[in-house]
Amino acid sequence: MALLQIAEPGLAAAPHQHRLAVGIDLGTTNSLVATVASGMAKALADESGHILLPSVVHYGETEMVVGREARAGQADDPLNTIASVKRLMGRALADADESMRSHYLLSDGPGMVGIETRAGRKTPVEVSADILRNLRERAEASLGGELTGVVITVPAYFDDAQRQATKDAARLAGLNVLRLLNEPTAAAIAYGLDNAAEGIFAVYDLGGGTFDISILKLTRGVFEVLATNGDPALGGDDFDQCLADWLKAQASLPDDMPVEDRRRLLALARSVKESLSGQEQVVATCSFSNNLSIQVPVSRTLFSELTADLVARSLRPVRKALRDANLGAEDIKGVVMVGGSTRMPHVQTAVEKLFGTAPLNNLDPDQVVALGAAMQADVLAGNRKSDSEADWLLLDVCPLSLGLETMGGLVEKIVPRNSTIPTARAQDFTTYKDGQTAMSVHVVQGEREIVSECRSLARFTLRGIPPMVAGAARIRVTFQIDADGLLSVTAREQTSGVEAHVEVKPSYGLGDGEVARMLLDAYGTGEIDAATRMLREAQVEARRLIDATEAALATDGAALLAPPEREVLQTAIYALAELLETDEGDTRKIRAATDALNLASADFAARRMDASIKRALAGRSLETL
């Protein structure tokens, strides 16, 4: 028998039409599920009343367990107990996180890294699916029915490969993903609507494994993300590690401790950290194998000093995001604190100092994201009428620029960073050579001007371009990003209508390096990039000129030029070609030689023009013209 919930006036659903929808915060350290009931978002607890599900999966001899129980057994069976798997989502072995490598037996697999466990090779997608399945069962037991759809949150920094991996995990867990939502955006939904706030806000999200900062503009329930930034490898785990390292040094523990002991030490560090948010002083006590033990007092001040670097590291992306949004700290009306790590008093103090305003933390920082996701899920599942005041429009941004490769290995950006999504942008391109019938489209993501420094997302070829003179074809390339941040690219030749299309289901982690590094890099390399661009452009222009002059010589050279004149032109071509061959990379020299060839061929070009006009006019009287 179904149990009823109270609805908003006039919104009571007809029987069987209330769609069960939940929001899931799939976190690095903890995950949770929330839903909207009686007009309120609330997190759902399991049988024993726990809301947070540790994102830990243990593959045992006979069965698999998820959550608290798995985490409890972490120290005893570390290799088969997978924690922080989110760090590996959509990653190849080459760009897997260092700390993950030291804890697990990782192997390279088709597309994505694999984790060797007792239950066989598990991909991060499968491990995440096991966590999601647990939350799904909890939600279905709580709500008494099958879920229509879920909204799952991801860090704003997740690139396409990571988002796709998250969607795949949900599908594997039998969930219908209504939408992926950026975590800070979800937090803003939870706060923005509950408190009906207006103005520009920052969302400071220090979770277990990731840090995100988002600048959001809220107006009359409509909000827009102005900028996002962050650090995908900074979170509460790092605070634990930092404290663990210090404890190890204090107690003179050996460096080559067994894996079990290292886990125990980390667990100790975590519990000390959590206690210090409420107490001024804690004594860290724990015993290890080989009769080693530890008993060290830790004060809050000491912990603040130890981890001051980590807090400072989180403030750098904050300043960058402000700069991206063209704002100063004084423009920010309030700061929303998200993630359990924001409970640490010195994090709160640092944020307050930077923004000059006390951070908002009246919602549970562990639940904020899931609550917002639940509200979004409720809207997307169609449980709210469109004329209700809660009908908000959500604008998100793409975290990195998207573009394609042009001649010379340069990137032409089509969708600039921080563009609101969903979006569609188009740009016209043309052919480079006479009679060119195909064009290769290489889609890249990143801030750098050079293709090799960006992440390669996809390649496809547009064929069947009608043969034309170089530069005559009009090829329109359209980039379209849907609400989940997933990309599709279409190239269409305008005269013939031939079209080629690619859905960017990115090859997991194939690209070189990860998003954060790419972003950080781009800031320091502006000048190098500009110089490279100038050089490549000069090279491309030089080659084009050589091709054109040679083609002209082949057709009209014999007829219009005397042998010595041809010689002069050939010499200029050789000089330029040689400069390109030797690959000296001197923009100035290439430009000079290009100019020389241009000058040398000017007369020839004039004669060809005359000749073609003569041909056109031959045999016609003045009157007919």
Next chain:
Amino acid sequence: MSVTVTEKAARHILKTLDKRGKGVGLRLAVKTSGCSGMAYALEFADESQPEDLIFECAGVKLLVDPRSLPYLEGTELDFVREGLNEGFKFNNPNAKAECGCGESFAV
């Protein structure tokens, strides 16, 4: 002639009303839809209509429109927990048959 709520239901209603921040009470109604003919509707009430019948029970104002009343006469609204699920349940003496899911009923 009355409609009542259990103490447990009243506590939950008052709590959610308080959290919501507005509303004069709870509207109970019956709609002609659903697989067994009738369906319950349970909504917050922001204002009462002149024709509404209002029942006060355990500190909660229950609003019922005259057309729904015959079907709800004598009903007790309970708040129950079944496993992890919790929600409202209509104990309605008028209901002769319920659909499997309990969201709709026939008199």
